[in-house]
Amino acid sequence: MGKVRRFEVTAAGDFASVLSVLTDHLNLRVLSLDEVERTWLDTPSGHLNASGSTLEFRRLPSDAAPTLTWSKVGGVVVHDPCVSTTPPVTAAALPASAAFARLADLVGDAVFVPGPTVNSQIAVLASLDDEEKTTARVVLDRSESIDGVALPMVLELLPLRGYESECSALEKSLKRSVALAAMEKTTKELAEESFDKTESEESLSPSLVPTMSAASAWRMVFRDLSDSMTQSFSGVLSGLDPEDLHAFRVAVRRLRTILQDGADVVDSESRDRFRLDYHWLGDITTPTRDADVHLVEFPVLASTLPEEHRHQLDSFTELLRQHRADCHQQMVAELRSIRRAEFGTAWMAFLEDDDVWTDCGELSDQPVMPIILSRIERARRQLVKDGRKITKKSPPISLHELRKEGKRLRYLLECFAPLFDQDALHEILAPLKDLQDILGEFQDAEVQATALLALASELELTDDRSVLPTMVGVIEQLRARGADARAAFAKSFGGFDDRKVKRAFDRLEPRKKSGKNSSRKKK
Amino acid sequence: MKILATYNIKGGVGKTATAVNLAHVAAAQGNRVLVWDLDPQGAATFYFRVKPKVKGGGRAIVRGSIELGDAIKATDFDNLDLVPADFSYRHLDLWLDDAKKPLVRLRRALRQVADEYDYVFLDCPPSISLTSESVFRAADALLVPTIPTTLSLRTYEQLDRFVEENPDMVRELKVLGFFSMVDRHKRLQRRFMNELRTAHPEILDATIPNSTDIERMGIHREPIGSYGKGSRAARSYDTLWNEIQARL
Numbered sequence: 001m002g003k004v005r006r007f008e009v010t011a012a013g014d015f016a017s018v019l020s021v022l023t024d025h026l027n028l029r030v031l032s033l034d035e036v037e038r039t040w041l042d043t044p045s046g047h048l049n050a051s052g053s054t055l056e057f058r059r060l061p062s063d064a065a066p067t068l069t070w071s072k073v074g075g076v077v078v079h080d081p082c083v084s085t086t087p088p089v090t091a092a093a094l095p096a097s098a099a100f101a102r103l104a105d106l107v108g109d110a111v112f113v114p115g116p117t118v119n120s121q122i123a124v125l126a127s128l129d130d131e132e133k134t135t136a137r138v139v140l141d142r143s144e145s146i147d148g149v150a151l152p153m154v155l156e157l158l159p160l161r162g163y164e165s166e167c168s169a170l171e172k173s174l175k176r177s178v179a180l181a182a183m184e185k186t187t188k189e190l191a192e193e194s195f196d197k198t199e200s201e202e203s204l205s206p207s208l209v210p211t212m213s214a215a216s217a218w219r220m221v222f223r224d225l226s227d228s229m230t231q232s233f234s235g236v237l238s239g240l241d242p243e244d245l246h247a248f249r250v251a252v253r254r255l256r257t258i259l260q261d262g263a264d265v266v267d268s269e270s271r272d273r274f275r276l277d278y279h280w281l282g283d284i285t286t287p288t289r290d291a292d293v294h295l296v297e298f299p300v301l302a303s304t305l306p307e308e309h310r311h312q313l314d315s316f317t318e319l320l321r322q323h324r325a326d327c328h329q330q331m332v333a334e335l336r337s338i339r340r341a342e343f344g345t346a347w348m349a350f351l352e353d354d355d356v357w358t359d360c361g362e363l364s365d366q367p368v369m370p371i372i373l374s375r376i377e378r379a380r381r382q383l384v385k386d387g388r389k390i391t392k393k394s395p396p397i398s399l400h401e402l403r404k405e406g407k408r409l410r411y412l413l414e415c416f417a418p419l420f421d422q423d424a425l426h427e428i429l430a431p432l433k434d435l436q437d438i439l440g441e442f443q444d445a446e447v448q449a450t451a452l453l454a455l456a457s458e459l460e461l462t463d464d465r466s467v468l469p470t471m472v473g474v475i476e477q478l479r480a481r482g483a484d485a486r487a488a489f490a491k492s493f494g495g496f497d498d499r500k501v502k503r504a505f506d507r508l509e510p511r512k513k514s515g516k517n518s519s520r521k522k523k
Numbered sequence: 524m525k526i527l528a529t530y531n532i533k534g535g536v537g538k539t540a541t542a543v544n545l546a547h548v549a550a551a552q553g554n555r556v557l558v559w560d561l562d563p564q565g566a567a568t569f570y571f572r573v574k575p576k577v578k579g580g581g582r583a584i585v586r587g588s589i590e591l592g593d594a595i596k597a598t599d600f601d602n603l604d605l606v607p608a609d610f611s612y613r614h615l616d617l618w619l620d621d622a623k624k625p626l627v628r629l630r631r632a633l634r635q636v637a638d639e640y641d642y643v644f645l646d647c648p649p650s651i652s653l654t655s656e657s658v659f660r661a662a663d664a665l666l667v668p669t670i671p672t673t674l675s676l677r678t679y680e681q682l683d684r685f686v687e688e689n690p691d692m693v694r695e696l697k698v699l700g701f702f703s704m705v706d707r708h709k710r711l712q713r714r715f716m717n718e719l720r721t722a723h724p725e726i727l728d729a730t731i732p733n734s735t736d737i738e739r740m741g742i743h744r745e746p747i748g749s750y751g752k753g754s755r756a757a758r759s760y761d762t763l764w765n766e767i768q769a770r771l
Contacts, residue, residue: 099553
């Protein structure tokens with residue numbers, strides 16, 4: 001057995017999506033896939049650690065007997081069912097087998113004390129040759145402490161004796177397909193660290209400051225947004241809570257905005273590539289998000305109808321559910337596709353590669369503050385200019401475009417928020433959010449009415465046409481909501497296109513405290 | 524490190540199945556186990572799905588120009604490694620004949636990995652030859668699967684006589700015979716077994732049944748303990764291994 005090669009999976013994605021890359025893209029075969037609670041045991045004086053081995057008590061969520069696994073570097077010595085449902089306290093409580101008898105000899109009379117406990121998803125996979133013989137093993141381990149602290153996802157590559165070249169080839173393929181960063185620590189060590197981590201350590205995480213270079217600030221914002229995407233990704237795949245997809249899409253849209261406004265700061269080639277990729281990522285999640293909105297909104301709309309008509313909408317609600325399930329299934333397939341995996345890997349590599357962020361644009365080394373302020377001002381002017389052009393006769397597309405411009409401005413303000421004077425920022429965001437709400441209400445009503453009309457036409461093709469008149473009532477309500485929103489636009493836009501708000505933009509850069517404030521005190 | 528050779532002058536008696544399945548049982552108990560497939564037919568190698576080729580050639584191991592460790596391949600099972608067969612092993616007798624001190628060649632090669640393994644199983648080709656004599660010198664015990672038929676019993680007697688007549692060659696070698704491919708429904712087999720046990724009380728109590736579960740090893744290409752855990756045939760190897768350990 002050669003040396004175990006251990007990596008942190010840095011790609012944005014959940015356990016299932018990384019696993020699907022390993023199986024679908026790299027053709028690895030799953031040997032086992034478990035969700036387990038693991039507790040590491042050792043003697044108080046660390047006999048096992050000193051001998052380079054670990055003892056792991058595993059409890060499955062099912063009624064299956066717990067197991068005890070004694071491992072040495074890179075391989076399992078023995079793995080047996082445990083007699084007791086609790087971890088053994090002494091060697092006498094070890095399973096009766098020749099191997100555990102050796103372990104008993106090793107620890108003597110010492111007692112076992114439990115170390116950290118984690119809940120893990122663990123997949124063991126095999127790379128096979130043309131004889132279907134295993135040439136290397138891969139262990140994918142996603143663990144969190146019992147307090148719910150997520151540990152880095154760990155991928156271990158276990159070479160098999162006599163198959164070193166095959167293992168090296170697999171390592172290269174893995175690095176091409178999954179964003180990996182070499183790491184020394186085992187999951188056990190990570191779990192131990194997690195327990196020791198103090199809040200003060202967490203507060204040391206860097207944040208945006210006005211004097212930092214534009215490239216550093218953009219990179220930091222990208223990292224934060226990537227983290228947000230990662231956090232919601234498993235929820236997006238499970239599809240249980242629509243808020244996860246919403247949060248994911250917001251992060252994607254923000255990334256697109258920051259990329260769009262990253263000219264001369266971000267490497268132009270990367271910027272072009274990832275703008276396309278994130279555009280695609282946004283697009284593939286749109287049908288499911290729309291379906292989520294229909295499912296949430298439709299009962300609300302239906303509740304306003306006369307009670308005797310409501311039950312007629314049951315078949316349509318079922319159609320919406322089915323449509324949503326179809327959309328979600330399609331989206332999950334796309335999110336687990338090779339394209340998504342390669343894009344995710346390239347994105348993480350882009351964020352981690354210091355070279356890509358050195359002299360990457362004309363303005364990359366300049367302080368971030370004047371650059372972000374000028375981009376915000378440009379976005380503000382564009383929004384004001386186009387908003388003033390909107391009349392009662394403007395087509396819906398003009399309001400839709402205005403909404404996108406509003407989002408762009410809002411995202412620039414929010415993503416770089418720590419740089420700004422917080423009072424001024426609040427004075428801008430409040431009317432901007434009002435405007436966004438009105439534009440959103442208008443557009444949602446338009447989109448929903450169109451989509452419901454399309455879905456209703458599906459029902460028309462079936463035998464169940466009794467619901468159609470009621471559906472028309474719902475769609476009319478949506479149209480009315482859209483009209484109300486449109487009528488409220490002028491007032492809402494006026495609230496934003498206001499001198500007070502303009503002055504707040506001028507105050508976004510925080511004043512230096514040592515200046516006027518101190519002189520005022522002296523007076 | 525204990526070296527156990529599955530051996531019989533006669534072919535088709537279950538030598539390879541014995542080596543593969545006992546090695547798997549021993550490894551599953553946490554022992555570090557190596558199987559060396561010395562049979563050019565490479566059946567043990569086939570069962571473990573390993574390609575039948577020795578890096579550097581089988582002859583280089585015998586000559587000592589490459590280390591045995593360099594030829595070792597991990598199997599799909601924890602603690603269980605294999606030195607694969609190589610078709611050139613058909614010349615093993617000739618290579619040994621050319622070498623100085625041929626009888627110690629295998630033992631010398633195995634000494635290189637003595638610290639790495641608890642048990643080594645040598646899966647030997649049938650016949651009595653220089654190769655088998657070299658195996659006798661290297662091994663601590665011969666595991667001799669014997670089908671309870673006239674011809675098999677005859678070859679067992681031949682082996683027993685050979686060991687008795689060549690004490691210098693075999694030294695401390697233990698001969699552990701056991702009945703293999705046993706069909707308990709056949710009265711004749713039961714009679715042969717009784718007769719041979721009376722003549723050779725050292726024959727082990729454990730028997731391996733004639734079972735399609737064992738024949739399926741060729742389909743699954745893995746030890747029976749992997750695909751047929753808990754089956755009667757698999758349990759028979761557990762029992763056999765326990766008895767062998769007690770005799771070593």
